[in-house]
Amino acid sequence: MGKKSRSEILICHQTVPDDALPDEKDVLEQTEKISAALVNLGYDVNVVQADSSFSFISSFAGNKPLAVFNLVETFNGNAVNAHLVPLILEQLNIPVTGNSSSAIFLTTNKVLAKDILLANNIPTADWHIKGRGEEFQKGMYIFKPVSEDASIGITGENLKNLLSSNEADEAIEYFEKKYKIPFFCEKFIDGREFNVSVIGNNGEPRVFFPAEMIFFQNGHENRILCYDSKWNEGSEKYDQSRRTFDLGDEDRKLIKKLKMICEKCWKIFKLSGYARVDFRVDSKNTPFVLEINANPCLSPDSGLFAAAQNEGISYDQLVNIILEESLNEVKGKNS
Ligand SMILES: Nc1ncnc2c1ncn2[C@@H]1O[C@H](COP(=O)(O)OP(=O)(O)O)[C@@H](O)[C@H]1O
Ligand SMILES: [Mg+2]
Structure with missing residues (x-):
């Protein structure tokens, strides 16, 4: 060096x-x-x-x-x-x-993060893991890796209508064998999807305007962001999902709710620097937190930069804000 x-x-x-x-x-x-x-x-x-x-x-x-x-x-x-x-x-x-080691640890394990969300009365979809004896609710579930991001291990086959915890456990075992990582399943929220980006501003959250993910029906029978829709450029699923900030007046109340939940998450998990919260919203307009991404992707086509750009922030400015915030934080901690 x-x-x-x-x-x-x-x-x-x-x-x-x-x-x-x-x-x-x-x-x-x-x-x-x-x-x-x-x-x-x-x-x-x-x-x-x-x-x-x-x-x-x-x-x-x-x-x-x-x-x-x-x-x-x-x-x-x-x-x-x-x-x-x-x-x-x-x-x-x-x-x-970005985020501290503890914030990254607490948010990376989705099941742990969901327990913390629930303990703080923030709605998150009901879920099931092997060996936890809660009463099982029948219905449509999505199977997800406990700790991996980026829709790894998520395809159309991960959606299943389940009648019992035995069925759920069998499917969990199937996915764990297939991908060699721990899985859990979560109630499928059949509704709209939003991701909301947040940056730190002297330690306080600055929540950007929410982005909605739009799925075009012909390529997206399940309307989920599966692995192909995120990464397989040229695939039908990649082409058939888009991010939009074009939300109507009728969404004003929902937007306020989403932003408020993000502020709460920021405080509860002691987030810092930058984060993105993923949501699904059910037919009653209740937002459910799917996951909190501490240090989400920062590439020019990322959700975080798209949300910053939507507020007039350039890529260099965003990088500068994130860097400056980390320098301020250490000064703050040491003083
Ligand atoms: N409970 C759920 N209901 C409906 N769709 C879901 C649910 N959980 C995940 N999804 C879909 O799967 C995608 C990836 O799930 P997510 O929990 O955000 O994990 P990651 O992005 O870390 O892979 C989401 O963007 C969403 O489209
Ligand atoms: Mg996600």
């Missing part, structure tokens, strides 16, 4: 194998785009990969960088351990962009 300067920003991301799928390769595009933005902003930029040998720690030896721009989504191939990198940086007292 070359000599460090106080204007150095170190971008940190997970290692990406050559044969990685598009959801994993996406972090390389984010690195490239954020690096270009940081250079435009006048910073020196270096990139390190966080691998399980922890060798990236040696790049912090000697002169510390001004901050680490944390793009780590998985550690040692596992989303559950993504919080380890900010944990190490917190220990070393190096400013890190």
